[in-house]
Amino acid sequence: MTVVRAAIISLHDGPAYPWMKAVLYTLLLANFGYYVIDDWARTSFSLADTAGFYDYVKQFNTSLDEVAWFTLLLIFELETYLLDESGWSPRITRVVMVIKLITFFLIGHTLYVNSIALAQILGPVSASAVSDLCDLTNAGQSWLFNLDYISITTDSCGALPQAPQYWEIPGEPVVTSSAGLELARKFAWCDFMETAAWLSVGAAMEAAIRLTDRGVTSGVIVASLRWLKLCLYALILGLGAYWAVYGHWVYLWDELLWIFGFAFLEINLDGWRDEIDTETANTRVRKP
Numbered sequence: 001m002t003v004v005r006a007a008i009i010s011l012h013d014g015p016a017y018p019w020m021k022a023v024l025y026t027l028l029l030a031n032f033g034y035y036v037i038d039d040w041a042r043t044s045f046s047l048a049d050t051a052g053f054y055d056y057v058k059q060f061n062t063s064l065d066e067v068a069w070f071t072l073l074l075i076f077e078l079e080t081y082l083l084d085e086s087g088w089s090p091r092i093t094r095v096v097m098v099i100k101l102i103t104f105f106l107i108g109h110t111l112y113v114n115s116i117a118l119a120q121i122l123g124p125v126s127a128s129a130v131s132d133l134c135d136l137t138n139a140g141q142s143w144l145f146n147l148d149y150i151s152i153t154t155d156s157c158g159a160l161p162q163a164p165q166y167w168e169i170p171g172e173p174v175v176t177s178s179a180g181l182e183l184a185r186k187f188a189w190c191d192f193m194e195t196a197a198w199l200s201v202g203a204a205m206e207a208a209i210r211l212t213d214r215g216v217t218s219g220v221i222v223a224s225l226r227w228l229k230l231c232l233y234a235l236i237l238g239l240g241a242y243w244a245v246y247g248h249w250v251y252l253w254d255e256l257l258w259i260f261g262f263a264f265l266e267i268n269l270d271g272w273r274d275e276i277d278t279e280t281a282n283t284r285v286r287k288p
Contacts, residue, residue: 021077024261028073031254032066039063042149061113065195068106072202073261075100079209080268100206107202111195118188120170121181128166128175133157141173145180146246147187183246194239194255197232201262204229208269215280217273229266233259 039060057064075096088096130136133143134157143150143160150156152175163177169184176184208225216222240255 021264024257024264027257028070028261031250031257032063032070034250035066036060036063058113061110064106065110068103068110069198069202069258071099072103072107073258073265075103076205076209076265077268080212080265080272104199104202107195107199111192111199114188114191114195117171118192121185121188123170125170125181126168128168130166131164133160133162133166133175136175139173141175144169144172144174144176144184146183147248149174190239190242194236197235197239198258201229201232201236204232205262205265212269212272212276215276217276229262233262 039062043056043059079096128136133152134154136152137154137157139152141152143152143156145161150160152160161177163179165178166175167178167181168175169181204225208222208229211222211225236255236259240252243249243251
């Protein structure tokens with residue numbers, strides 16, 4: 001994170017800085033499109049014909065989470081880049097607060113969904129009654145391994161991995177092997193820790209902005225928030241690297257983009273604090 005911030009600082013006053021932000025937001029929008037397509041593709045495997053509205057909400061949980069984070073990132077950008085110069089009217093402040101509450105609610109809902117999924121996958125899992133996947137060709141079941149879904153059909157069942165025991169993934173019409181179940185449990189932990197870490201980053205950023213808006217630019221709390229965010233970024237990068245080990249490079253890419261986005265916010269905050277400190281020093285000098 002320190003290296004990223006140093007790279008941004010070196011370009012902060014140059015003409016490339018606005019373009020860097022534009023490229024970043026464009027890439028984040030592209031990532032959002034990827035997750036929408038990915039969530040939609042999974043519905044044919046992970047949802048039964050009897051699925052209701054909330055089942056679809058949970059299925060598109062990642063896409064909704066991306067919308068919430070993109071909105072929150074834009075608000076943080078406006079607050080740290082514009083609020084320090086002119087401030088906002090009380091009416092706009094209330095509107096922004098409502099939008100923030102909605103975004104944090106959606107992010108909190110993501111954490112809730114991931115915690116439920118984690119509890120289910122770590123709990124008792126039903127063993128499939130079949131010993132041959134071809135017996136599931138007419139059951140509307142799919143095979144899952146390493147987040148890869150394959151419909152179990154007459155053509156595909158013979159090519160799927162054979163195992164002495166198959167397990168039913170809780171809440172989904174999906175089966176997997178013992179190795180696949182263990183991997184699904186690891187990924188569930190990753191999802192939960194990643195969501196909790198990012199939610200903590202958002203809360204820490206909100207606290208840092210509120211403190212700066214009140215003229216607090218240094219001290220134990222400010223330093224603690226900075227170190228907390230650095231530790232969280234390190235944890236998130238570690239989780240992204242873990243995903244990459246299993247071939248999910250897009251998740252590592254996504255983490256890097258979001259951390260880079262928050263690095264811009266950190267630079268905005270540093271500039272805001274410098275302005276406050278300069279104004280405070282000038283005020284003291286002008287006093288008789």
